[in-house]
Amino acid sequence: GESVGLHLPTLSVQEGDNSIINCAYSNSASDYFIWYKQESGKGPQFIIDIRSNMDKRQGQRVTVLLNKTVKHLSLQIAATQPGDSAVYFCAENRANRDDKIIFGKGTRLHILP
Amino acid sequence: DAGVTQSPTHLIKTRGQQVTLRCSPKSGHDTVSWYQQALGQGPQFIFQYYEEEERQRGNFPDRFSGHQFPNYSSELNVNALLLGDSALYLCASSPGTLEAFFGQGTRLTVV
Numbered sequence: 001g002e003s004v005g006l007h008l009p010t011l012s013v014q015e016g017d018n019s020i021i022n023c024a025y026s027n028s029a030s031d032y033f034i035w036y037k038q039e040s041g042k043g044p045q046f047i048i049d050i051r052s053n054m055d056k057r058q059g060q061r062v063t064v065l066l067n068k069t070v071k072h073l074s075l076q077i078a079a080t081q082p083g084d085s086a087v088y089f090c091a092e093n094r095a096n097r098d099d100k101i102i103f104g105k106g107t108r109l110h111i112l113p
Numbered sequence: 114d115a116g117v118t119q120s121p122t123h124l125i126k127t128r129g130q131q132v133t134l135r136c137s138p139k140s141g142h143d144t145v146s147w148y149q150q151a152l153g154q155g156p157q158f159i160f161q162y163y164e165e166e167e168r169q170r171g172n173f174p175d176r177f178s179g180h181q182f183p184n185y186s187s188e189l190n191v192n193a194l195l196l197g198d199s200a201l202y203l204c205a206s207s208p209g210t211l212e213a214f215f216g217q218g219t220r221l222t223v224v
Binding site for chain 2: 042
């Protein structure tokens with residue numbers, strides 16, 4: 001079925017530490033995944049994406065890991081900063097079929113001083 | 114480039130009324146999608162427009178309708194509003210590739 005879910009609704013991390021946000025998906029045919037950041041009162045902002053033929057992709061301070069065997073992906077944020085406080089969504093875009101983005105429920109990331 | 118712009122930013126309507134939300138896509142983008150985001154939830158896909166046609170639709174009743182204009186801008190219409198329609202309505206545009214850009218959304222409150 002169509003579902004993308006997150007393991008934890010809230011994550012608190014000390015400023016400067018690394019953050020890891022996890023996500024599970026159920027459809028083994030899924031072929032493209034995106035992480036979005038949504039700050040209060042704003043629309044989702046693209047962070048990083050990964051295709052199913054990859055297992056790791058790095059951006060600026062962010063890394064996404066994809067484990068197709070267990071249908072799990074994670075977002076790692078290095079040296080977490082106060083500006084990283086937001087809700088993070090993993091999402092699935094089955095672009096080869098219909099281009100609609102399927103979102104999970106989100107994880108709220110709290111940065112502790 | 115103004116990015117994806119939506120109007121209005123906030124709206125209060127009474128149950129049973131009709132509402133129209135508007136979206137201007139990012140320059141060069143021809144595909145517009147609409148999402149509904151209830152409080153504390155992830156965005157849910159409503160429908161997508163391309164070349165002025167509804168190309169894909171999510172699990173929403175036909176009270177939700179839309180339109181895309183020749184300049185690629187789009188409208189979302191909701192008829193016979195219910196309290197449960199209160200949400201943030203997001204518009205996303207894309208140039209036909211995988212990456213979608215979202216607007217700030219319209220916060221609709223139905224009372």
